[in-house]
Amino acid sequence: MLKVCNLSKFYELKKHWYLKKERHIIFDNINFSLNENDNLIILGKSGAGKSTLARILCFLEDPSEGEVWYENLNLHKLDKNKQRLLRKQIQYCFQDQKMALNPYKKIKSLIQDGLENFNLQKNDDLILEFFDFFNLKKQILEQKPYELSGGEATRVGIIRALVLNPKLLILDEITSALDIKTSKEILTFLYDYQQKN
Secondary structure (H helix, E strand, O other): OEEEEEEEEEEEEOOOOOOOOEEEEEEEEEEEEEOOOOOOOOOOOOOOOHHHHHHHHOOOOOOOEEEEEEOOEEHHHOOHHHHHHHOOOEEEEOOOHHHHOOOOOOHHHHHHHHHHHOOOOOOHHHHHHHHHHOOOOHHHHHOOHHHOOHHHHHHHHHHHHHOOOOOEEEEOOOOOOOOHHHHHHHHHHHHHHHHHO
């Protein structure tokens, strides 16, 4: 389903205007593949480029070299319209969901916005189903992101992605700021969801 070939990311920067550009390598020559229904964990120390790689996989950044193939399509060779259509299938959850969610909107609107972005019908029943599955109180739908706990915001971010029924879900260190109990709950919910879908 997903194949990453010889992928590299670097930035060329000048420390001073009179100096030559220096190449700052984020990662170099990464290769891996992922089959349908598989899970893949990418480990690395802070600053190793894990988030940059995640952003490349979902079109938020371009690679410097190499290719990303998804269902026989070279993702970064596609035009912007085709990439946009594929965004429904490839969803990304940011590391800090409280920062990623629009602070001025209620949670229900934020989830429905995702559906509207892809011309999908608003579906309150589906949203409530996900809230039950992820053990969230329905009152949260009328709250704003700053009113949520870290665990609640993370679950809302995941629900926002899953209502689109993606084939590939990229999670960027979603449990890094959570306590062990909440992290375990969220990973268990995700595992159970994958087994049922």
